[in-house]
Amino acid sequence: MFLRSITKSTIKKRVSKQIKEELDEDMARLRRMLHSVTKGDADAVRRRLQNRDEARILDLACGACNEAEALTDFVAELKGGGEKKIKLTGMDMRAREIADAQRRFGGRKILEETGVEKEFDFLTGDASKLDAHGEMGDDFDLVFLRHQNYWNADKTWEEIFDQALGKVGDDGRLIITSYFDKEHALALKAIQRLGGELIKTEFNEETRELMTPGKSVDRHVAVFRRKD
């Protein structure tokens, strides 16, 4: 009995260590992927960021927002030298995931090594109805949708894409990632139909395969600007 409980707790520890390692690797790959996909397009965004006291990121349908640090680091790196304040607002309809994100990242902090000031705020809500959240404002530098789910509920996701585009400032960017080839292709079409101009789409050579055939982490990434 005692031996069995030791084994159980050891297995549990090993599994959570493995999950954490995979997550850390996913986030390192996500950062490289974001830099790669924005490489040819970074100047306009950089100019915009340099004129902003605070860079603002909106992460919609963010779940537990594992990407919170990777996204804010990416924007801080893009903004370059000088004082840096980065604010990320994350939203998802699942209250438990949002509470988890708030517990892990929520609030304000200043990074000792770089002096970057980061603020994270997480809201439970319906990303297809952002008008109900006037407090979040608009004119975001980056609107992000990781592992969008268009395939599952196309009408809802069209509304989410539409609302997301409405939150992108001039010279700001909308970035999406997808788990599946077909879902990515469908989302690209929908976003362009809704007024997004596709700047670049890329297959992530470093994507991590998952159990479901054809599904992998951040398999594709695409960057859009809002058409005038």
Ligand SMILES: C[S@@+](CC[C@H](N)C(=O)[O-])C[C@H]1O[C@@H](n2cnc3c(N)ncnc32)[C@H](O)[C@@H]1O
């Ligand atoms: C595939 S998961 C991706 C979660 C997270 N971005 C990630 O990459 O781990 C899709 C997410 O969309 C959220 N979602 C679906 N419809 C939504 C809506 N109308 N408003 C807000 N979130 C929604 C779900 O709750 C879920 O967390």
